[in-house]
Amino acid sequence: MVLMLMLGLGLPLAGSSGELPAPPYKTLDLRALLGDRKSPETKIVFLGTGTPILERNTAGQSIAIIVRGEVYLFDAGHGALNNLSNYDDGKVFPPARTPAGYMGTPYMDKLFLTHLDSDHVLDVPEFLLRFWIYGRARPAQVHGPEGTAALVQGVLQGNRTWIDYRLAAPRTKNQEGISVRISEFSAPGLLFADENVRVSSFPVVHGSWEAGKTWGYRVETPDLVISITGDYSYRLTPTLRESLAGSDIVISEIMSEEGVGKLPRIWRDYMLDAHTTEDQLAALMDEVKPRLLVGTHVLPHGTPRDAMVARMNERYGGNFILAEDNLVLQ
Template identity: 30%
Template sequence: MLGTGTPNADPTRSGPALAITFGGKAYLVDAGPGVVRRAAAAEQKGVPELAQPNLDLIFITHLHSDHTLGLADLMFTPWVLERDHALTLFGPVGSEDMISHLSAAYRTDVEMRLSGLEPANPDGFKVDLTEIGASPLLLDSNGMKVSAIPVLHGSWKHAFGFKFEAGGKIIVVSGDARPSPTLVEAAKGADILVHEVYSDAGWKRREPVWQKYHASFHTSASELAAIAEKAQPKLLVLTHQLYWGTSDEDLVKEIRAAGYDGPVVSAKDLDIFTP
């Protein structure tokens, strides 16, 4: 878990990002603020797949700023640290515009590194981008299969979760989403379901305008209990936690009180889970 945070500026939680590792490769999901340095911390913790030159493949759930503010960092920092090939990115419609603008914003930096004294390579800053279309299958190579899951995230027209299948194991990542049958179906029998959540008790203390917003864009602890009860993952991992005065323990208690008794953990940055 590279980042379990939200737009709230919690210094203990970087912006939303995680990595699935398999076969010596890292498959990143989202690029919240701090993603590159959290990857460096994970490498120091014993995950060599997250060494800087290896950060070359990412799946973006949607284009909210808290999930994408680290993209420029991911494009350029690993290049400076000797990534010698393009970053491969799968993302929703609009990703091409975002990457184009980021590339333009850093054009002077790229020109300086390529034409100055720095021994920079000519490819590592580039992005090989695919906008997610009608086909759910995004990648099927080296024993890893990655599929996009259309999810409901308020008024976003294009938002996705992702399903990773490798080595006989399945990990499903919800992204930001309110409950939907499509996500439940994709998560059935997963070894790990990584899902966003907000506190029911905290939500009740919010102003009505914010209650309406969160109910449309996100998933409450009680709603997540119902999702998990239907999907029956071997492990439910909570992320992107909106507490509003509650705690990790409170979130788990809310899920239990709503009737789900399966394994559940409220994640922190740099937690590692093995299916």
């Protein structure tokens, strides 16, 4: 199969002093957060930290892990991939340009899906189509649970007319970049390995999704072990602490205990069957003891985020930060 991509570009403008403005992303020093002496080889970029709820300036779930210029993308939620337009300076993602001079993305070719909820997959067409046009020259790889193949094939079939049009144009003859290698899995274990990373899956429980349809990922890089939980209910996942053991960094969803308690019972019960509150997360992390805990997929249910951070700091003695879109740890 074959496929393609493209991406909005916003070049920084010089101010009246002639200096370029600050980049439209926030960087935190990963070495300082972890207490390391050596600069990390691994970067983590939060392209989207949201949920199905519409929020201004917040995209759906998507996390990029960058090691030695290779990019490994975990989930592709609504609007997240357009956030790549914030990284035109080449200081976070590998610098690249298309022949037409626009920001290129030849590195965007590896995607891992935790599950198929819409806020994790609505930018799969972006990954498949736009990044082909923006320079991908090798086949895309998509890993995910049962249903991933149908999702990918549906995007390609639905855009067949456009793909054929592009392939017929003299400026677009790249067959490889529009092809896709799909890997569905239904059991935990090693899924992918190259010279930079080893990616393994572990099961989580998320609402009424069937067993084998919802997963977390353990990513081993040359200097870090990073666990991404995806969406999960800790009260329904008693073995999760074993899956997360030995993680330097845990990236977990988080929901407001106070906020969910104010919901009507039918919604409260649903949320607790699908998601994890600050109190549950703090109890879990006291057992796992990662060097850094990062909250994402934030479900405040009317509670200010500052209050959620304060509650976590009261209940959890470890190192914790709450992610936002375009946060870079490097």
